[in-house]
Amino acid sequence: EFVADSVAALGYFRVETRDLRPQKFGSLDGLRFEVDAQTQEGLNIDGAVLAAMSKDGVLHLVMFLAPEEHYFSASSQSVEKILASAQVR
Numbered sequence: 001e002f003v004a005d006s007v008a009a010l011g012y013f014r015v016e017t018r019d020l021r022p023q024k025f026g027s028l029d030g031l032r033f034e035v036d037a038q039t040q041e042g043l044n045i046d047g048a049v050l051a052a053m054s055k056d057g058v059l060h061l062v063m064f065l066a067p068e069e070h071y072f073s074a075s076s077q078s079v080e081k082i083l084a085s086a087q088v089r
Contacts, residue, residue: 003035003049003063012037012045025052025060026087035065044068050083060088 004015015037023032030052037045047065054060064079066072 002059003033003051003061007035007037007047007063007065012039014038017049023050023083025050025062028052028054028060028088030060032083035063037065046072048079048083050086052088054088060086062086 004017008015015035018034018036020031020033023030030050032048032050035045035047035049037047039045044067045065046068047063049064050062052060062083064075064082066075
């Protein structure tokens, strides 16, 4: 809900999250999920999110948002590599 509310605060509409699943964020147990939204003009936006809470209560978050048409799928391999390599220091 925090991520969806934050994306909406950036000016996106119809923000929804989906496909929540576990994924490592470096050495931390994290969560991975997808985000769908729209711009005010009606452009569909897709997103990928990786989040984890450290033992000291700090939220670590990596989020990628891009237009659904072309840009999200064109960047998906790079985004997956980035999310898989994310580390907490």
